[in-house]
Amino acid sequence: MIKVGILGATGYAGIEVVRLLTAHPEAEIVRVVSQSFVGQKISDVYQNLKGICDLCCTALDVDDIAGSCDLVFTALPHGASKTVIPSLYEKGLKIVDLSGDFRYNDPVVYEKWYGEPHSAPEVLKESVYGLCEIHRDEIKTHRLIGNPGCYTTCSIMGLAPLAAAKIVDTKNLIIDAKSGVTGAGRSASLPNIFCEVNESLKAYKVATHRHTSEIEQELSILSGEDIVLSFTPHLVPMQRGIFATCYANLTKKMTTGEVLDIYKEFYKSEEFVRIYDEGSLPEIKHVAGSNYVGIGVVVDPRLNRAVVVSCIDNLIKGAAGQAVQNMNLICGIDEGTGLRAAGMYL
Amino acid sequence: MIKVGILGATGYAGIEVVRLLTAHPEAEIVRVVSQSFVGQKISDVYQNLKGICDLCCTALDVDDIAGSCDLVFTALPHGASKTVIPSLYEKGLKIVDLSGDFRYNDPVVYEKWYGEPHSAPEVLKESVYGLCEIHRDEIKTHRLIGNPGCYTTCSIMGLAPLAAAKIVDTKNLIIDAKSGVTGAGRSASLPNIFCEVNESLKAYKVATHRHTSEIEQELSILSGEDIVLSFTPHLVPMQRGIFATCYANLTKKMTTGEVLDIYKEFYKSEEFVRIYDEGSLPEIKHVAGSNYVGIGVVVDPRLNRAVVVSCIDNLIKGAAGQAVQNMNLICGIDEGTGLRAAGMYL
Amino acid sequence: MIKVGILGATGYAGIEVVRLLTAHPEAEIVRVVSQSFVGQKISDVYQNLKGICDLCCTALDVDDIAGSCDLVFTALPHGASKTVIPSLYEKGLKIVDLSGDFRYNDPVVYEKWYGEPHSAPEVLKESVYGLCEIHRDEIKTHRLIGNPGCYTTCSIMGLAPLAAAKIVDTKNLIIDAKSGVTGAGRSASLPNIFCEVNESLKAYKVATHRHTSEIEQELSILSGEDIVLSFTPHLVPMQRGIFATCYANLTKKMTTGEVLDIYKEFYKSEEFVRIYDEGSLPEIKHVAGSNYVGIGVVVDPRLNRAVVVSCIDNLIKGAAGQAVQNMNLICGIDEGTGLRAAGMYL
Amino acid sequence: MIKVGILGATGYAGIEVVRLLTAHPEAEIVRVVSQSFVGQKISDVYQNLKGICDLCCTALDVDDIAGSCDLVFTALPHGASKTVIPSLYEKGLKIVDLSGDFRYNDPVVYEKWYGEPHSAPEVLKESVYGLCEIHRDEIKTHRLIGNPGCYTTCSIMGLAPLAAAKIVDTKNLIIDAKSGVTGAGRSASLPNIFCEVNESLKAYKVATHRHTSEIEQELSILSGEDIVLSFTPHLVPMQRGIFATCYANLTKKMTTGEVLDIYKEFYKSEEFVRIYDEGSLPEIKHVAGSNYVGIGVVVDPRLNRAVVVSCIDNLIKGAAGQAVQNMNLICGIDEGTGLRAAGMYL
Structure with a gap:
């Protein structure tokens, strides 16, 4: 079982990671981090999860995350990822980041489009662009993934x-x-x-x-x-x-x-x-x-x-689903695990 | 593996049974019957199923169904169920019927609300009302279920x-x-x-x-x-x-x-x-x-x-999901199998 | 021409009054009051009005309103109406109030449902409940109308x-x-x-x-x-x-x-x-x-x-339309003026 | 008063012409033609019109139309227009056609895109493309308008x-x-x-x-x-x-x-x-x-x-509204008459 933490779990991308993982046979959610809902059950914030995932939201505590998780999904507001991720990365965690912060080969391009210098260019070098169908081989050998935008x-x-x-x-x-x-x-x-x-x-x-x-x-x-x-x-x-x-x-x-x-x-x-x-x-x-x-x-x-x-x-292949696909890749399990549900059509 | 046929597979209730069963670990869809789409792949009619369920739709053939299936879901237009079901029942098949035809204890009540006499009152007697939470014990001992309306x-x-x-x-x-x-x-x-x-x-x-x-x-x-x-x-x-x-x-x-x-x-x-x-x-x-x-x-x-x-x-607990829940019950497997997905919320 | 001011013009009820009055042959909008958008054109806030009503939003100034308007519609957040209206009423203005503040015959009922005493019970006595089809005759003889809820x-x-x-x-x-x-x-x-x-x-x-x-x-x-x-x-x-x-x-x-x-x-x-x-x-x-x-x-x-x-x-007969109907009644013009547009259907 | 007939009045474009004309001060609807609803009140088909326009739908009768109308709007299914319009045109009626049949300068282009020869190329020559802002002057001098597509x-x-x-x-x-x-x-x-x-x-x-x-x-x-x-x-x-x-x-x-x-x-x-x-x-x-x-x-x-x-x-400037604008132009009245309503926004 991959022990997983989700940072920013109560945003729409974060909660979609949670939803997908509740049906993933090889991952276990152990932490849901949400600054806005600390102490509340995630299933009180998203009542579709009642009885399915009733974890309480916690505040961010890097040591706690590092001690309890193998891998984290970071679905934080823009800018927050690049301050938090270096410390998580340093702890040896696998990280799939859903923000824009680790999607670039060149920090200059980041700066041009985001209007500020990248604060962690050294860590950026360690990341790989997580479009699975294009960068599968590289993804498998990295542990910091810049999950693409929708x-x-x-x-x-x-x-x-x-x-x-x-x-x-x-x-x-x-x-x-x-x-x-x-x-x-x-x-x-x-x-x-x-x-x-x-x-x-x-x-x-x-x-x-x-x-x-x-x-x-x-x-x-x-x-x-x-x-x-x-x-x-x-x-x-x-x-x-x-x-x-x-x-x-x-x-x-x-x-x-x-x-x-x-x-x-x-x-x-x-x-x-x-x-x-x-x-x-x-x-x-x-x-x-x-x-x-x-x-x-x-x-x-x-x-x-x-x-x-x-x-x-956009929430699945464009965010949470691709993030799980990346998790599967970097954890060495079957790439499609937990992702094979048919679309709803209705 | 329970071998399953779905009659009326291309209606909204029928296709929802198909969709749910594609994720059910103990059932295998072997027939999808649809008069309107005979010879077409069900995944061409509902393209969310491409690569997931590509069976061709067939015309109704009771002997073929009886020879290939353990259980059938009948999601036919009103009135069609009660002509088809007696012959399927006679063949020893388990049947979960999504129409109104086998939901009544008393054929007089049926006649009053449906405006015509029930054409198979003897078979009606063999059926049980499939509201799982209310009639669980009876359901387990029957093989013709009148799946409730939404x-x-x-x-x-x-x-x-x-x-x-x-x-x-x-x-x-x-x-x-x-x-x-x-x-x-x-x-x-x-x-x-x-x-x-x-x-x-x-x-x-x-x-x-x-x-x-x-x-x-x-x-x-x-x-x-x-x-x-x-x-x-x-x-x-x-x-x-x-x-x-x-x-x-x-x-x-x-x-x-x-x-x-x-x-x-x-x-x-x-x-x-x-x-x-x-x-x-x-x-x-x-x-x-x-x-x-x-x-x-x-x-x-x-x-x-x-x-x-x-x-x-309405399509899940009110139709296809409850039908699968009834299948699980009458087949003696864990009642919630294949039905534990969280709601989508979004 | 009835000179009209709308207080709270940029809320949904207020802007619907504005929209209806742009097609009313006997009313002229002279003031649109909106605390949140002072100095902005109302047609920049609601761009459907570009070229149709380009008045600038003003802050509330009772003397200015009294000097320029014959009648005001008050579409203010709950509680705001009952502080503003007494001063407007005192100036002799006709008032159609879209809040809940002047809809009651008995201030005790108001207090029970709104959780606080009514602050202007004397003015409340001067008001009439503006359900035109029920209270038409009374409405015609009053100048403070408590326009009903939707x-x-x-x-x-x-x-x-x-x-x-x-x-x-x-x-x-x-x-x-x-x-x-x-x-x-x-x-x-x-x-x-x-x-x-x-x-x-x-x-x-x-x-x-x-x-x-x-x-x-x-x-x-x-x-x-x-x-x-x-x-x-x-x-x-x-x-x-x-x-x-x-x-x-x-x-x-x-x-x-x-x-x-x-x-x-x-x-x-x-x-x-x-x-x-x-x-x-x-x-x-x-x-x-x-x-x-x-x-x-x-x-x-x-x-x-x-x-x-x-x-x-709800926005027309349930708010702005009935308010205009009340305006027509208390101003002595044909009751349906400006209100005879067919529904859109599409 | 311009006496108006609407052919194809119960389609979405046709009924939008009806709706707009109920608020037009210089036009009077005298005929609503609808093959599918002959003998029914148009306000029973579109119940937003109850009490506003209660005309009965009639079958197409060119002589009756010619005898009662000054102008007709034709909002007929593709192909129907070009068989009906020549006979209406011959009677001296003004015509605003909402189909694609009279929008072309060159019948060859029509044939290429519609897959069949134009059946009334002589009448086509008499028509003008009714995009008011581009062809205003020509429109004013014609009486057959090919109203543009949405x-x-x-x-x-x-x-x-x-x-x-x-x-x-x-x-x-x-x-x-x-x-x-x-x-x-x-x-x-x-x-x-x-x-x-x-x-x-x-x-x-x-x-x-x-x-x-x-x-x-x-x-x-x-x-x-x-x-x-x-x-x-x-x-x-x-x-x-x-x-x-x-x-x-x-x-x-x-x-x-x-x-x-x-x-x-x-x-x-x-x-x-x-x-x-x-x-x-x-x-x-x-x-x-x-x-x-x-x-x-x-x-x-x-x-x-x-x-x-x-x-x-699409239904107004892209169909019925522009058709009314064309009517105004060819009838010599103020171009914007009946068309100045603000958008709904909500």
């Missing part, structure tokens, strides 16, 4: 095969992404209340969203070119799901079928990736509630442009 | 402790129930389309809904009185969930705490029932995605009237 | 004809009400955020909601008996609408048609009340976006109990 | 100023559009039911949607180049609204402010167009329920690419 996972996985095949015009990549509202977290802010979100739709952080930098980092590595692209996030009135519509000009004439062959080959061993046959496209409903990624392609012959549609459950 | 499960479980304690005015019981839209099934009818349901709410079949008769049957048995009550169903713009608000005049002066004690005692051994402490009430969000029932009580001291709030996931 | 309007109008006809068992009245989320106002509180409300449903303030007292006050007057009843509010994932399902035992044997005749007679001159024919019931969708009230009745012959379904748009 | 209005208005200014790379225009579900019409088809749409999102008709051809026709005229572009429609779980995110590479280096100046100049006299200031973007909520168009721009300086966000209410 928009990021969906976007990179949608474009990775094209980037790696070096068949796209890298100057005209566009990712138009749509997110469910859980992506905004459990924050009681005005733009997040029901009547401001429901029956509406908006774009936000146009040309400035931080996840852009993760996408550029990974696609640049895959393509061997320095990619700069457009990424536009939108908020949609649904709870779960990220849907990325990606536009890429092809540098040679290709059909939908030929492009799909590239995708099928690229992901041929991947349990959690579903490439759709020509004429069929994934929908949020196919993946919500699961760790699966759905990807479909249409090539517009008039423009020789590929339109790639990629979708995931 | 409104019914929620309503009966909400009032059963009061009825059994014989402390309510049985002439003034009122159940005001609210259902998610999955309750209407996968029917492409005008009142079921998004723009007719969303941002609205309506009552329907006021004073005439068939589930009333099941509720009256069961509460009458529990109370030892012939109960006639008001049951009003409403349609609410959400997918899953039944929420029943039940009103019962108490025949002696009691506090909320005293009534809650009766509930806690009544359900003390029940894994899937959560009685809420005074001051707290269940919400759909606490149970959606799970087999759990949440029940809370407030006694209005001004009126000495108990307001009981009961809620379930 | 649950209240819907519930009283649903039961008024039965109460007035004195044909119900007044000891067993039950009102089960369902509200859209705008009823919770524009408050950035955790239970109000999208992911906590969407795809869920809950009851709240069971047996303790303050609107109960308004309903009891008005039905007691109509029936000539001291009525105590059950009122249970529920929160439903939609924006607009209140739906009240009311249960009343009839004291003599009656059919649905006979009860409907009583309703049609009671409301025969009412422009904004629609009594549904037997076999048909109102839905939120029929009234949302309008000032109309829909009422339908089913008598359950098994129990001789009337189930009355009543619904309104 | 996606089309939103997309063309979003890109028109850039096209007209000839400052974009016309080979890389991308429009990623998101629509509410009313866009799918009142069809009782499986993909349209609540539980298939809600909590999901999908792309459809990728690279093949017919509205693409309208957008290309109009932007080509404005830019003087033959434009071919990517247009991707998505279905979003909300009722009203189209949101188009448009990507355009600028051919010279420009700031957001400079591009916005072009937009403000282009639309400077337009009552129903709102150009947002830098740093602010339109949301569906700002326009839903109104005839307004909201447009915002962000130039990404890293790529010198403009991201233009445009949104409308």
